[in-house]
Amino acid sequence: MRTFHGIAELEAAVGTHLGYSDWHTVAQEQIDTFADATGDHQWIHVDPAKAAQGPFGSTIAHGYLTLSLVPDLVGQIYRVDGVSIGVNYGANRLRFPAPVPVDSKVRAGVELLSVEPGGGGHMVTAKVTVEREGGDKPVCVVETVSLVVA
Numbered sequence: 001m002r003t004f005h006g007i008a009e010l011e012a013a014v015g016t017h018l019g020y021s022d023w024h025t026v027a028q029e030q031i032d033t034f035a036d037a038t039g040d041h042q043w044i045h046v047d048p049a050k051a052a053q054g055p056f057g058s059t060i061a062h063g064y065l066t067l068s069l070v071p072d073l074v075g076q077i078y079r080v081d082g083v084s085i086g087v088n089y090g091a092n093r094l095r096f097p098a099p100v101p102v103d104s105k106v107r108a109g110v111e112l113l114s115v116e117p118g119g120g121g122h123m124v125t126a127k128v129t130v131e132r133e134g135g136d137k138p139v140c141v142v143e144t145v146s147l148v149v150a
Contacts, residue, residue, distance in 0.1 A: 001077070003080075006081070006082040007082075007083070009080075015112065015113075016111070018077050018110040023106065026061045026065070027103060031045055031062070038062070040062055040064075045060065047059070056099055058101045060101050066106065069130070073106075074144070085149050089146055089147045090145045097137045097138050098136075098139050099139065104135075106133070108128050108130045109131070110128055111127040111129075113143065128144055
């Protein structure tokens, strides 16, 4: 865990890679729970027997499930002390270049792209790349934008 003591320290890290999260296993139970929460019960996610005959040979996680892991994974990588609040503001780019088969292990890496005044605080933009253990392509790449208020 990398800790920044205030916005100035965070600004000094722009352009650097901040590190990696721990590995997280995406189990069928998590996929099913996400399907229930979102109403997306497509067979490729929730029907192991049918998915075994499909293009990936097993069920796969929803792309948005993978995205939903980003706050927790990034929270393992860095934090900023000395601020009153940090909230998700949005995303500039989002892609799912490869699937996440059930029981895959994924982790995130973070590159800090910018820290700029705005929105009553500072807008922090980071490139988050989620990779699958043993995979040859990322499973999610997103530029996150957070509002951090001192």
